[in-house]
Each structure stands twice: as structure tokens, then as C-alpha cells.
Amino acid sequence: MESKKEDVRRKHIRLHMEGALTARDKVGVQDFVLLDAYTSESAFVDNLRKRFNENLIYTYIGTLLVSVNPYQELGIYTVSQMELYQGVNFFELPPHVYAIADNAYRMMCSELNNHFILISGESGAGKTEASKKILQYFAVTCPMTQSLQIARDRLLLSNPVLEAFGNARTLRNDNSSRFGKYMDIQFDFQGIPVGGHIISYLIEKSRVVYQNQGERNFHIFYQLLAGGEEERLAFLGLERDPQLYKYLSQGHCAKESSINDKNDWKTVSNAFSVIDFTEADLENLFGIIASVLHLGNIGFEEDDQGCATIPDTHEIKWIAKLLGVHPADLLEALTHRKIEAKTEEVICPLTLELSVYARDAMAKAVYGRTFTWLVNKINSSLVNKDFTRKTVIGLLDIYGFEVFDKNGFEQFCINYCNEKLQQLLIERTLKAEQAEYEMEGIEWEPIKYFNNKIICDLVEERHKGIISILDEECIRPGPATDLSFLEKLEEKVGKHAHFETRKLAGPKGRKRIGWMEFRLLHYAGEVTYCTKGFLEKNNDLLYRHLKEVLCKSKNVILRECFLRAELENRRRPPTVGTQFKNSLSSLLEILISKEPSYIRCIKPNDRKEPSKFDDFLIRHQIKYLGLMEHLRVRRAGFAYRRKYEHFLQRYKSLCPDTWPHWHGPPAEGVERLINYMGYKPEEYKLGKTKIFIRFPRTLFATEDALEFCKHQLVARIQATYKSCLGRREYVKKRQAAIKLEAHWRGALARKAIQRRKWAVRIIRKFIKGFISRNKPLCPDNEEFIVFVRKNYILNLRYHLPKTVLDKSWLRPPGILENMQQKVVTSEIFRGRKDGYTESLNQPFANSRINEGDINPKVLQLISHEKIQYGVPVIKYDRKGFKARQRQLILTQKAAYVVELAKIKQKIEYSALKGVSTSNLRDGILVIHVSPEDKQKGDAVLQCGHMFEAVTKLVMLVKKENIVNVVQGSLQFFISPGKEGTIVFDTGPEEQIYKNKNGQLTVVSVRRKS
């Protein structure tokens, strides 16, 4: 099962390798590496021509792109083309600038490193176009968020603005870049373009004041005049016709059919609005542009002393208005010069020639610094304020190598710049590559190539190079001239193989070099430079007087460009040549730290014509661009190399032996890996520290396999991660459930405890109630009694007598027996005797005397009669009413008045005649005996439980109506013929006493009931 899976994997990998091989275009070869006669220049040109004739302008040399300018729209830059190239392996589709862009982008995304694309070629070869296509490709194909669209638009629209101000028509190119541009496109971790930064290099300022025949000034001047709104032009004091302006009409080609200034103006205006330019910015900016045009039209005249004057101050007034300076100051600064003597300043008039120089210097300085301001302004709108880590792709589009009939300081700088870039290319490709093979111990036959370092040194070497010599000449005291500079050159670098002057050249070459000229043998060919103007342009001198006027300008842009600090700084600023040299060296530092991609642009003919393939011109370019050497190195070399550690780190997941960890030496791990992948011996070589892969297709197949494998790994990682998440979630839930359970259990337990406590309380109450059931009603027994009552009544439901005649009621529980008794009490006393109502809630007891409290003798005497009730009483003697403590004991048959062991009186129920009580609250009861039983007489008793005792007695006697409730007094039988009286009365306190009449007076407290 496992081995079957492995087979499928291997097959998949091989399939991709084959696929990469077969996807080839039919015309010529798409990659010069596949050319059979790869050492033949003719074969190279043939292949290029064959493809050019079919409008196939792109061809590879390995990963380097050769592009031939078609000078026509080919329809190969559509969005669908962009989508076609997006995310596809480099060699799977026909060569295209998009493939280069996509490759750099994907490498950047996957390896998180910085890249640059170096576009080189001579003027008009298509560098700027290529860089624009790349930018458009990123804008269309990169992922994008709503919020970052503005950053993308600004990146795109920075181009037309910079081109308007920095490009111009030259004899070589209608849209020639007259400044160098390096643009960093910044990408965030998701590969979204989020910002950018532009560095500009040495703009050709001299063009502002002078253009060769057939050339134009910078586009913006013509665009403003052609497209600017009427009001704007009126505000700036400009007319539409460029011929009216000296600075625009020297080249005699202000109107050029291939250039539509009016349309371009619209594009630029729109771009300004996107790149955050305010109306005030634009007013200041165009104020400067217009004032340059006005400056050019200032006419000078010479007065009698040979001093310059400006007879017509019309232009001066416009400039003063637009730049916000004082007209008189400006006029003076243009025609005079301040000379600083030791302690004072002397103002001397300028000659006509010097005035013209001052005017042009001002125009150049104003334009040049405004251009720098513009770049800074664009940069501030491109800046990305989020400080997370970004990766960048740099686009270098710099002025191409150029040769004119007359070449000046500008061409010298431009060509020196191209020389440096060529040097970089050589260093990073031809030289570095060969050195690497040697170092890694890879078998290698060295390939000869021309290293142009010698020319770079000629120009830039400290103290010895042309720039140093020029600088020296500029600062040297004494009369230095362009000619003296030329002589110095002859003296110092005259012996250099790549340097020639008329004097140094042999008789043959002499004719072609003028007296004021020197010739450099550049890597790209010979260029003869005229030294005229070298000193002046290198010095780039702007009279202090003019600088002072500009520092005071009210135009905000100018104020930013001309700072007072500059006036105060007395040190000489570095010369233009040195500045340029330094900026180039920092550019190279920027480039060296990044991964390169190269586009080599070739110009097919000198006439800007489509479908014209000038063999000679192209051969020349192939030669100086070093394409043949590059091809040879590529052919013999390896497309890809990587340190073992890095290679293993990236691809280790492709082999079970190396995944997830390889613990042995990386080189062995890589070997194991490539064996497993089935690399063929000719496809790779193993160096000391690196693996070298010969064909890109091998690498692409490996990449594809990785992509395939990644999906599986991702699925596994996802699953592990998801299970981890799930588990975490589960543990969380479980803990929550446990907590919940614990709380719930706690709550339940608390509830149960409460219930138990409640139950205990109830039971305790019940028990207490039970214990005290026979006691008078008190908090301890009241609930119990209610309960027993309730229970009894509920029970009664099921035990009701069956018939009316059936008098057998369910016997109530002990404590409720007194209910029956209470009924009897009620019948006797209700409404008749005070204190009855209060007595109602006092339950009757079975007895108020325990049997133990009855003297045993008495007990012995009466127990056979069954004692029913006993209660302590006070007995009043019938005669003297003396009170004596007695017990009244009721049996089934008789009532006994007992004193300790003696039965004082026995009243048989049969002899009982009646019972009397008063209607008052007292506890007096008199038991009347029948006359037959007269030996003792009636018993006068006072009892604390009068109602209870009387009721019990009545119930035992079983006679009705024996109780007599009297009012006022009652008579009782003392002895035969003798009766006593008891008087009942009410008073403030209870009293019982014998009154004067020998009667017993019982005083009760009357209480409202």
C-alpha cells in the first residue's frame, strides 16, 4: 500500500519534468541555451531576427530576458496575458517580461527576500516601457485589499508624473528618460503591494536651457502649454505657442507627431489628484515651470560699459509674481554679482555673457531642485506607515547608454552609470559564477569575458580617475578651463588603453577627434566627449546673489528647495560628478543586497521604426551587452545552486528519510533526497557546500513536487492543528462542565442540608410537641396539636358513622379526647361564665396528678374503681372556710377529696346532686351531695382547672344539667338544716375571705373578654 503511494508520487514528479520540456514555442528557440551553435554570434542574431520577424520580441538566456524593442503595439500586454503568466513556472510559457516579474515575485513570497530587476540597454531600447509593464503586472496580479488600492494607484500614477518632468524627446528616443530611477515596490507578508520608494539620479538639467537640433525640453513644458486650462495659462502669463519660448524652440521640434501633449496633460493632471497634490501645490509647481519659461525669454543688452541690462522687465515681473520674489532684487541678481571682500560685500555688474549664464543657471537650479522636491513629494504619498516587515522588488530604469554627434558632461555621466551597471552584472553573473564553480570544486573550463572594471576605474578612481581630475581642476586656484582639464587628462590618464585624445591618437584616429575632445572606449563602444562645459556643469554654480533671492521666495516649493542654511554654509558643496559617483555607489550597495533578475533591452534600429532589424546595430549591442559570454557561461553552467542546508530545509519533505528531520550532514541528506527524487547524473553536481542543478526544468519539477507535497503536509498540519484546537475546546468544555457540576452539586447539597435541617426542625418540633402534648397550649405543642387535630379530622372522613343512629365515632387520640370534653364544657359554660373563652385554647389534660403523686394507701383503696382524673384543689371548710390543700380524684364511681393518705370525703356519683359555680372568673366549685349522704355536706373547692375538673366530673357522672352557674351567691349544704352562702363579687384583685356575715366572699377580677 505504502509503496504504491510512493510510485504515484514519483510518477507525478517525472510527469512534471517531461511537461516542462515539451512546452516550447516553435519559432527559433525560446532560450538561447538550447541553441546548437551557441558560440556563434550569427546564430544568435539569426534566432533573434527569426523571432523578431514573428513579433516574438522576448528570448531567454537561462533566466535572463533579452527584449527587442518592437516599436509597435503587439497586444501582448493584456490582462488575460498577465493572468496566463501568473503563478506559472518560468519555462512553461513563452518568454515574457511578465514571467520575469512573476518569478521575482514568487521567489520573494516564498523565500521572503528582496529582489531587483535590472533593466539595461541603450537609449530607446525599451527599458522604461519594460519597467512600466512590470509595475502594471504587479498592480493587476498581486492580491489586493480595498484599503490598499490607493497605494497601488499611486505607485502606477507616479510614472506619468515623473515622466512628464524627467523625460524628453531626444534623437534616440521620443520619451527618453533624462534621469535615473530606482523604484522599490514594497510588499507585505501576504504579497500585497503596500507602498514604494523612489530614488532619482542626476536629472539632465542642461536640457532646461538648451536642446540639440531635433530634441525637446522636458515634456511638462509642452504639456502645460498644450493642455493647460485657459485660466491657468492666463494666471501664469503663458501663451499656448511653444515657439514663443526660447527654452522650447531651440531644437526646432516643439511639435512632434508621435507625442500627444494634450492627452498626456490629462493623464498627468489626473495623476496629480491621486498622488495627494493640493491645488496650492499645483499652483506653486506650475508657477515654477512657467517662471522657467519666462526666464528663458529675458533679453539682455549691453550698455556702454559692457555691462548687461534688461531693457524689458515684462518677464521679470511675471517671474517675480510667480516665484514670490521682489522684481528689483531679481533684476539686480540677474545682472550683478556680489563679491565678498574681507569685511564687506561689493556688488559688481555682470557682462552680458555672465548674465546669460546666471539666468540659465537659475533656470537649471530651479528646475533641478523642483524635480527633487517632486520625487520627495511622491515618496511621501507612497510611504507605507505600517512598520511590519516588508519585502521589496526594486525596479531599476536608468538612462541608457547613448552616443550623439556631440556628447557632453551629461553623456559622460550617463555612460559612466551604464558602465557601472554592466560591472554589477559582470560581477554577479560571469565573474561570481565562475569563481563559485572553482571554489566549490566543480569541474569547469573558464570562459573569457571582457571585464569593464578597468573603464569604471578610469572614470571613478580616487585621485586618478577622470572625475577626480575634473574636481581638482574645478577647485584649483588660477585660470582653469575646459582645455586645461583636457590637458590634465592627457597628462594623467593619457596612457590608459581606453582613453584617447586628438594628441594621443595616431595619425589615423586624429581626424575623428576634435581639439577639445577626448574619447573613451566604453564597454558599449567608443564615445567622443567634448570637454566644453565640463567644468561649468561639474561646478553647477549658482551665484550667491541669486540664491539669496530664491531663499526669500514666497513660493512654498522653492522655499523648501532653497534653504537659508545653504547660504550660511560656507563649505564648498560636492561637485556634480562626485555626487553622481557617490549616489551610484550607494545604488550598487542597494542592489548587491538583493536577488537579481536581468532584462537586456535591444534597440532594433536607429529610426524608431517597427519591423526593421538592423543586423549591424544589433550585433554591436549583443557584443557590448556581453550576451554571448553570458550564454556560454549559462550553457556550461548550472541554472541553480543552493547551499546544502538551505536546499535540504526547503525540500526535505519530499523524501521520507529526510522528513521531518535529517540528523546527519546536510550534504548526505541532499544526496539521499535527490536519489529518492530520481535526479539523473547529468542533471546535477554536488559541490563542497552547494548543490548545482543544471537545468531549470529539474528545479521546477522539484518545486512542483514540493507544491504537491505541501498540500498533503498542509492537510496533515491542519488536521493536527484542528484536533489540537478541538481537544483544547473539549478540555475547556470539560473543565466548565466539572465546575458547573461541582457548583450544582454544592447547590443541591446545600438544598438537601436545608431540607434536612428543616426536617430535623419539624421532627424535633413534632417530638417536642409529642412530649408536651398534654401540657397546656404552648409554643412547643401548638403545632403538634394542630397536626393531631388535622390528622384526626382527615381520618374521620373514612370512619364516619354509617347511620344516624350509630353513635360510635372514631375515638380521637388522647390529646383530642378533650375535644369531646370541650364540647361538654362549651355546653355548660359558654356564655355563662367569665374566663370560658380564654380556657378554650387550653387543652385538657388526662389528669393533673400522676399516679405516683397519690398516696399509695389511697391508691390501694380506690384503684379498683379506676382513677379517671386527679387535680389539686383547695378545699374550704364548710364552717370556718379554712382553705386546705387537697386532691380531688375522680374514679368511675365516685369523687374523692383526699388529704395525703386520708380520704376526706367520698362522693358517690349516685349521691351527687349537682355542681355549682359562679358566673365570674373565680375557680370555685361546689359539689352538692344528695341529702341521703349528709354526713359530710357539700364540698366547697377551688380549682385551678375549674372548667376541666367540672367537665370531667359531669362526664363521669353521666347526668345532664347538673351544673348550675349562679350569679351573685350560692347556697350550699353544710350539715342538716344548716346552709352556708358563698358571695361572688368582682374587684380590683382576686380575694377569697370570710365576710362579716360568715359568708365566703369570692372576689374576681373582671376582665373584658
Ligand SMILES: Nc1ncnc2c1ncn2[C@@H]1O[C@H](COP(=O)(O)OP(=O)(O)OP(=O)(O)O)[C@@H](O)[C@H]1O
Ligand atoms: N515593449 C514595447 N512595445 C511597444 N513599444 C515599445 C516597447 N518598448 C519600447 N517601445 C517603444 O520604444 C520607445 C522607447 O522606449 P523606452 O522609453 O522604454 O526606452 P528607454 O530604454 O527607456 O530609453 P531611455 O534610455 O532613453 O530612457 C517607447 O516610447 C515605445 O514607443
Ligand SMILES: [Mg+2]
Ligand atoms: Mg527610459
